Amino acid sequence: MLENLITSKTRLRLLVKFFINVANEGYLRGLASEMQESTNAIRKELNNLTEAGYLTRNEENQKITYKANQKNPFFILLQQIVRKYIGLDTIIEMVLERMGPVRRVFIIGDYAKGIDSGRIEVVLEGNNLNEEYIKQLSHKIEMEIQKEVVFYLTDKHDNSGLLVFDRNL
Numbered sequence: 001m002l003e004n005l006i007t008s009k010t011r012l013r014l015l016v017k018f019f020i021n022v023a024n025e026g027y028l029r030g031l032a033s034e035m036q037e038s039t040n041a042i043r044k045e046l047n048n049l050t051e052a053g054y055l056t057r058n059e060e061n062q063k064i065t066y067k068a069n070q071k072n073p074f075f076i077l078l079q080q081i082v083r084k085y086i087g088l089d090t091i092i093e094m095v096l097e098r099m100g101p102v103r104r105v106f107i108i109g110d111y112a113k114g115i116d117s118g119r120i121e122v123v124l125e126g127n128n129l130n131e132e133y134i135k136q137l138s139h140k141i142e143m144e145i146q147k148e149v150v151f152y153l154t155d156k157h158d159n160s161g162l163l164v165f166d167r168n169l
Contacts, residue, residue: 087145
């Protein structure tokens with residue numbers, strides 16, 4: 001659906017990269033390589049997003065890096081839109097509905113790095129989680145968001161990845 005609103009696939013991929021996780025940053029050649037796009041296409045979109053105020057540009061040691069601009073008034077909204085586009089909101093809602101005592105939910109792998117690979121890896125932390133339910137739920141979520149979803153269940157996670165739910169917050 002977001003593809004209809006943002007017609008540039010490169011721009012959409014850059015928005016996912018930078019707004020899925022605020023810690024993500026990138027530079028021209030690295031982004032071009034990661035996204036298998038030409039440097040000119042990436043440069044054009046980076047310039048457009050920077051001029052619009054959505055990204056910040058930082059030059060250090062003759063290397064220019066880009067990052068999401070957290071001071072932009074639309075930052076939180078863009079982050080929510082990107083997470084909805086990826087399907088994170090659907091995953092969290094469906095998991096918490098009947099999963100058991102979930103303490104925290106992390107996204108790891110490609111999506112934590114801002115790479116829209118089509119495979120979402122989710123770590124569910126909690127005691128006595130309903131493993132049978134999650135196996136059934138996995139297929140249902142995949143049909144809903146049109147992406148592969150892999151769940152890992154643990155009673156204690158090492159805090160790596162992107163924290164998307166914390167019962168204590």
